[in-house]
Amino acid sequence: MTEVTQSTPDSATEPSGYDPAVVEKKWQTRWEERGTNDTDLRDGARPFYALMMFPYPSAEGLHVGNLFAFTGNDIYGRFQRLQGHTVFEPIGFDAFGIHSENYALKVGIHPAELIPRNIANFRRQLKSAGLMVDWRHELSTTDPEYYKWTQWIFLELYKRGLAYRRRAAVNWCPNDKTVLANEQVIAGACERCGAKVEQRFLEQWFFRITDYAERLLADLDWIDWSETTKTAQRNWIGRSDGAEIVFRVMDLLEMGAAATVGLNVMATTAELNAMATDIRVFTTRPDTIFGATYLVLAPEHPLVDALVTDDQREEVAAYRAATSKQDLVTRKVNREKTGVFTGAYAINPATGKPIPIWIADYVLMEYGTGAIMAVPGHDERDFEFAKVFGLPIVRVVAPRGVHPSRHTADAAHVDSQNRDEHPPLEEPYVDTEHAHLVNSAQFNGLTVEEGKHAIVTWLARHGHAKPIVNYRLHDWCVSRQRYWGPPIPVIYCDRCGVVPVPEKDLPVLLPNVEDFKPDDTGVSPLARVESWYRVKCPSCGHDARRETDVSDTFLDSAWYFLRYPSSDVENKPFDEAMLKKWLPVSSYIGGNEHAVLHLLYSRFVTMVLHDAGHLEFEEPFTKFRAHGHIIREGAKMSKTKGNVVIPDQYIERWGADSFRTYLMFLGPYEEGGDFRDQSIAGVRRFLDRLWVSAVDARRDGAADDGVLRKLHQTIKKVTEDVPRLSYNTAIAAMMEYMNVLRAKERTPHVDEVRPLVQLVSPFAPHIAEELWERLGGRMSIFDSGWPAYDASLAAEELVTIAVQVNGKLRGTIRVATGTGQEEALAAAMADPGIKKFATGTTKKVIYVPGRLLNVVV
RNA sequence: GCCGGGAUGGCGAAAUCGGUAGACGCGAGGGACUUAAAAUCCCUUGGGGGCAACCCCAUCCGGGUUCGAUUCCCGGUCCCGGCACCA
Incomplete structure (x- = not known):
């Protein structure tokens, strides 16, 4: 069980009078009665679709990670609303799938009975968190009205x-x-x-x-997504540019001849092509073809039967049988090189020489053509294989320094280099940056990049190769x-x-x-x-x-965002007018664990529906931000460790507002943070102080100029931080303002407090709504607009300037804003503590107005 | 192995364009109030030296650029995430 270190402040003895349980209940009820969170989908002039990844309604209930994600989105959505947008913040349940089914099996209750129960519990928890959700558009993927579509x-x-x-x-x-x-x-x-x-x-x-x-790859260049997510998708799609190269298999007659005579295959290929078998390989290193000393086919390759010689037939069959019995896992995990010679040879189209054809399980049928040209000199896997089976290893790429022309002054060295330009390689040489081709006939001396292009062009002229793109995506x-x-x-x-x-x-x-x-x-x-x-x-x-x-299940979740605005439409999956108004999604926030699954499938389905003429856009989420993950006291949360934060307990003890604000305060939203039970007291204290400030605020007299200056600086800061999801610093800024507001136990003026209540409202909506009402607000605070900041009010009259001598801080001076260099320098030199370091002639003065003065002597 | 992200006080973290490192919060220490405790409020709080004014050191480690580097460049260590016999 989670131990919560501090007890609930008892409302009766709580000096501030702030009782979150009462306030939160009151406003959750009111919002529901008044339809505060309902969005008029047909009417919004400036629609803003704030989407969060819908949860899988587990039996354990809402996880703190869900709430972290939802709160971040809710703050964003509420902020947009206060900025004058019509915000739609829907939620639903991803309730189909193995997860639910397995759990149902475990507890022996039918999922059709279990799932609605879980959903009801989730709904209760979500409501207690105070999300600005329009519940009229709730959906579940298990609803026949949903899965019909x-x-x-x-x-x-x-x-x-x-x-x-x-x-x-x-x-x-x-x-x-x-x-x-x-x-x-x-x-x-x-x-x-x-x-x-x-x-x-x-x-x-x-x-x-x-x-x-x-297309999935190309659009990543322009969609506004977290860079980490885009990188994950690029990796997953795994584009690799290379070439398909054709190797002609030698027939038996040729093989005999090749043993005695040097064949010039290039000249004879055309006529032989018709009858001979071709093996097509995919490679990203066509520049190394002169070093291709053997071919390897996947054991499942369809040509194996046709190639194998009678001598080798038995051994090949045994190897293929062994491979097919092996599960996909061991095959990929076990990296020891095994394989069998087929008895057949193919012609390396570059060298014209015969090279043996092998089969091995390190070549996968599902990637490329299921066949490779092995270049053991420049590929680690091929090198290992060649070592095991004693196949020739040839160097065709060398570091720049090894080129003979670079060593003409050193006779002994030149001699050894010239005699054997490819000394036995101790390890594969895979550097492509500082290297050039060797042992590659007319291509010697080219860089790897130049070599790739030149060799493919050359082979293509004879129909032996073509540039090709391969994807890792299946x-x-x-x-x-x-x-x-x-x-x-x-x-x-x-x-x-x-x-x-x-x-x-x-x-x-x-x-x-x-x-x-x-x-x-x-x-x-x-x-x-x-x-x-x-x-x-x-x-x-x-x-x-x-x-x-x-x-x-990923098909269920690949289109749910299209359905939300039309969740009440019966005869079609989505209404055109709704699509036009609300899609693509303005902002999507969710976890990066879905970077390649859900997010890629959603993009794919959207593209298909676009091509089919159902959607005008082809990218569903204009903007996506991946949030970070919460750990607990420096450790990962897990059920087995028993250190999972149960939101219910915290909401009950501290209030949803404190819990929400704390979650957002514990670190940068996009990086996550460390949940420490003790620290939640800090944000609760902040809300207590907010409560007292608003309730006791004086209405007589005027607001203090200094406090107002800080207020406008704070408005600016929060206004800039929230759209960047820099919630932790926005909260820190409001706390700073609170410290000024209540410095030396002063009683603040209403005009100093009211805007703060608005700034706090996206984070702590219930208390903000309550205080707003107490300060005289007639309608919901969320329809009150966002406070504007006045740059002239925020401006400081005096600024502190750091004074350095030779780059070392030696003191500070207070000068009027806009003071020039001469004046600032004079002020600095008037300070004996600074003056004593600035001895001798002044060589240089660096002045950054309002920040720093550096005197170099 | 490859591709991302990161490393800052006792702890979570700030520093947005190369310009006072450590805002804000937690914890800790001291004080006020109280018969007492809790709560609340005030002060102190990176390390070292000094009676003191002050001085020195300090943002993972080692170099570099710069008047000035947590920030930029080169090399390395460790941690987190993704991909991985993908040719």
Whole structure:
């Protein structure tokens, strides 16, 4: 249990009279009654869509991390509202998926019963946090009115040829008994349960996200997103520029001849091409082709059967069998080089020499062409492999200093360099920056970059190569052999084949299945519900059956932001007028753990819907900011450590306003912070002092000029900090102002306090609303506008200037703002403490008005 | 290994354009109020030296640029996140 170090200030004895429990209840009720947080979606003149990543409604309830994210977004949204925008801040629940299903299995309650319960609890918690949410637009991905359109999106992709079925090696989690997307496999283990992932072959539905790789990459150059998130997406898409190079396989006759005669293959290729087998490889280092001493194919490569010689057939078959038995994980984790010679040779198109063809599991079928040219001299993996099997290692790239022409003065050295320009490499030489080509015929001396271009151009003339771009990104596997998700809206008919469910028949309702446990068959639990999956073909009317897989949860969340403004619309996924007014999303705040999954899929789905003519924009989130993560007393929070912060307890003891403000105060929002129980007292004290200041404020006389100056400086600071999400410094500035406001126990004037209440309101909305009312506000503070700062009022008359002698601080002077250098220098020299260091002739004077004076002697 | 981000008092952190390092908050110490405690308010609080005015040292480590570097450049250490037999 979480120990909260300080007890609740008892409202009866609390000197300030501030009782958050009373204030927060009062305003939450009022806001609901008055519809303060409801957005008139049709009317907003300056719409602002403040989106937060919707939560997965776990049974544990709202996590402090959720609240950290939501509060940051809420402050941003409230600030925009105070700036005159019509703000829409919706929320919903990402309630489908394995998470929910596994938990339901664990506690033995049907998810259809469990999920609404969890949602109710979440809703209660969210309301207690005082978010400016328009609850009329709440949505849940499990609602048939929602997933009807998730299914519709699947069909849109299908119509456009972007959804296809393929039998594929998939990641199979033996614990969750389902396939996983590559993205859900972390270091060979299931992202959710940590079990070791195995390899299975199943018919799967895929989305052709790879068709969009280039667009997804290119748009990253202009969308206003956290740089860290964009970097993660770039890595994930993994564009690599290289070339596809064709290696011709030698036939047996040629092989015999090659053993005795030096072949000039370049000349004869054209005529032989027709009958010979080609192996196409992908490489990012075409400049090293003269050093390609062997080829390697993935064991699964379709050409292996055709290539293998009779001598090697048995060994090759055994190796292929061993590889296919191996799960995808061990194959990638075990880096010891293994492989088998096929007995076949290919011609290196650059050297014209025959090189052996091997198969090895370090070459993956799913990347590039499933075949590589091995350049052991300049690639670590190829080097290791060549060492193990005694294959030749040739140097074709050398550091600049090794070039013979650089050593003509040193006869002995030149001699050794010339005789053997590629001494045995102790390790692969992979530097591409300070290097040039050697042993590469007419290309010697070129830099790596020049060599790449020149060699591809040269090979291309003979049809041996072409520049090509490859992506690491794979197509998105959306099939899940599970129960708790939207059924994929497809029907299989023996006569018509794959038939999409007609739009008028959507949604394909998820039947209520009592026994929803997945089993080892790799078939969804829905396959057990015969009454459900047996249907008539919508096309020919004959017996047919439904697809029994459900779709990936990431499809549910890939479009929810499009639905929010139209959550009440029945006959279409989104209303055109709403789209026009509210989308793309003005500001999206969320965690970077979704940098490549949710955020990439959302962009993809948006692009597809754009191409299909449903959306005018192709990027869903104009602005995205990743928030940081909270740790607890220097350690990561985890259930096992029992150090998780439960928001409810803190809200109860300190109030939601204090909790919110504290969360925002503990560090830079985009970096996160360290939650320390003791420190929350600081922000609570600040709110107590705010309360007293407002309640006791004097109305007679006038505000103090000095205090007003600080006030306007504070308004400026907060106004600048909030849009930058620099919440911690904004709060610090308000605390600083509070110190001035209440210095020496003075009683502040209303005019000094009222604007502060407005500044505080995005952070601590309840207390602000209460004090606003007590100060005479008639309508909600959130409709009161944002205080303007007056630069002339904020200006200081006197400034302190640091005085340095030779760059060392020797004192400070107080001068009028706008004082010139001569005058400032005179003032500084009048100070004996400074003067005594400024001896001798003055060489130079640096003057930064208002800041610093540096005298160099 | 590659790509990001980071390292500042006892602690969380500021310093936004190269210009007084440590704002703000926590904790700690002292004081006021109180019979007492809590709460509240006030003062002190990077390290070292000095009776003192003051002086020296200090932003992960080592160099450099500059009148001046937490900030820019080069080299290194450690921590966090992402990717990883991706050719």
